[in-house]
Amino acid sequence: MGTWLTESGVAQVKIEPCADAKSGPACGHIVGLINPKGPDGQVVAPEVATDYRNENASLRSRKVIGMPLIWGFKKTNDSNAFEEGQIYNGEDGKTYTANISLQPDGKLRLRGYVGTPLFGKTQLWTRISQ
Numbered sequence: 126m127g128t129w130l131t132e133s134g135v136a137q138v139k140i141e142p143c144a145d146a147k148s149g150p151a152c153g154h155i156v157g158l159i160n161p162k163g164p165d166g167q168v169v170a171p172e173v174a175t176d177y178r179n180e181n182a183s184l185r186s187r188k189v190i191g192m193p194l195i196w197g198f199k200k201t202n203d204s205n206a207f208e209e210g211q212i213y214n215g216e217d218g219k220t221y222t223a224n225i226s227l228q229p230d231g232k233l234r235l236r237g238y239v240g241t242p243l244f245g246k247t248q249l250w251t252r253i254s255q
Contacts, residue, residue, distance in 0.1 A: 127255045128156060129233055132248040135159050138194050151207055153195035178218035212237050
C-alpha cells in the first residue's frame with residue numbers, strides 16, 4: 126500500500142485496499158502525472174489529461190487523474206504479493222493480467238502479461254509515500 130512512481134516516471138499511483146471487496150484486496154488509481162501529453166503530442170495540464178489511447182472509445186474522454194489502474198488481485202501465501210489481477214496500461218490503452226509483489230529493497234515489482242507470466246513485461250515502481 127502507498128503511493129508509487131511508475132518505472133517510466135510519468136505517473137504516481139496510489140495503492141490501497143479496494144473500496145469494494147469484490148475488486149480484490151488491493152486497488153490502485155492515478156493520483157499524479159508528470160508532463161502528460163494530449164493526442165497531438167503536446168504537453169497538457171495533468172487535470173485535463175484524458176485516456177485517449179483506450180481501446181474502448183467510450184472511455185477515451187475520461188480524465189486520467191483518478192482513473193483506476195490496478196484491481197482484481199488475489200491474495201497469495203506471501204503477505205507482500207498478489208496475483209492474477211488486472212493492470213491497465215495507459216500508454217497503449219490495453220488491460221493485462223498482472224502479479225505484484227513488494228521486493229526486499231522496497232520497490233514494487235509488477236509483471237503484466239497475456240496468457241502466462243512467462244510472456245510478459247516487468248516494471249519496478251518506487252515508493253513515494255506510505
